[in-house]
Amino acid sequence: MPKRVDHTQRRIEIAEALIRVAGRRGLHAVGMRDVAAEADVSLRLVQYYFETKEKLLLFGLQLLAERFGERVAARVTAAEADPSPRATVEALLMAALPTDEESRTFHLLYTSYAVLAVTDQALAAQPFVRDPDAAEDALTKLLRQAQGAGLLSPGANPRLEAVTLLAMSAGLGTSVLVGQRGPEAAAEVLHHQLDRIFQESDHSSRM
């Protein structure tokens, strides 16, 4: 048999090129030829590994979500060195803000995909909802643990707070993306909200 190439690896390389060029010029502006040029391969090769553009986009979305999930997971894991549950929660939420170029690209492209999914059924069939739900579950779990440790303000509803925090984080992320405010300002808002939920200090009863 002829030269064997790891298809999956090649597909990843090409999809990474897609993500790069889309992050620069916008998802709407990227064509097959742009991806080929960015990946430094021929147009035919892009067609070879992804028969159609739609499949390329789907794979790109998948890869994007995967990569970002890993990024968040890594930060959360790193934060778990800190015994404080709040640090973990904070790491999770902050990782979602478009602070550096990588997260900025993620935010931009994920939003682009989401907008497309509203009117494109092929994208809508993709697990767009699954990832946010996973984040919701993970955050809820963290909050529940904190609640078990008596760190949460009384009467807090972990799931509700998780939804609230994630919605805030997403909204703040978008506002940062469009330049309405800087990442620091967004972080501050998040921080303040965490202060409210993790009401550890002003509990004067120590018996």
Add this chain to the structure above:
Amino acid sequence: MPKRVDHTQRRIEIAEALIRVAGRRGLHAVGMRDVAAEADVSLRLVQYYFETKEKLLLFGLQLLAERFGERVAARVTAAEADPSPRATVEALLMAALPTDEESRTFHLLYTSYAVLAVTDQALAAQPFVRDPDAAEDALTKLLRQAQGAGLLSPGANPRLEAVTLLAMSAGLGTSVLVGQRGPEAAAEVLHHQLDRIFQESDHSSRM
């Protein structure tokens, strides 16, 4: 001189057609011919009133923002019949959620424009930031008034809460748009957040 037509009116009609078809098929999928067909005029006419597609898009965005601003203002005004400041705030935030078709279209298109503006400088130059800032100012003002009336929880920061609420509303709106949750669930989250901010004596909360 020939038949006099109100140019502004015609431009509005055509831009409305743009908004309709873009709300249905997505902004990325709409072309000049689609707009012409939707407005039931010839392609040439669309070119006549908007020399270029870019100008059409810009005008469409402008109209969209204007219309939505009026919508929100109308709801807020209507809510002001209710003496409770909270009702006004609630009206403002709820009007931004994609509950019916009109607000759904607004959310979809505004997000589409915002995403485009990140990589397109012509759109970025548009006052994308002005409108959110206006909403922020308006909401801050409302909260300050409520605070003056002693209705807010102690130590609340009106501006910070305004930013928080709007970010949440935007994030929740997106999640509703992509079908992650229903409008009722989003409203519930918002409602709960308002319960927290408006912490005074247990008012006779109607509804």
Add this chain to the structure above:
DNA sequence: CTTTTCATGGTACAGCCGTATCAAATTGAT
């Protein structure tokens, strides 16, 4: 060797897009 099968390249094609061009109506002022 040859053969077979995968991998790559170049290029052509049909279609759509925004825009430009060429005409023709319509209508108010002279």
Add this chain to the structure above:
DNA sequence: ATCAATTTGATACGGCTGTACCATGAAAAG
């Protein structure tokens, strides 16, 4: 009525897009 400004209409053009087609290079198997 005539003229000319304004508004509408049909169509053509160049460019770009995704995809299909045909060919060739490379390397393992016979």
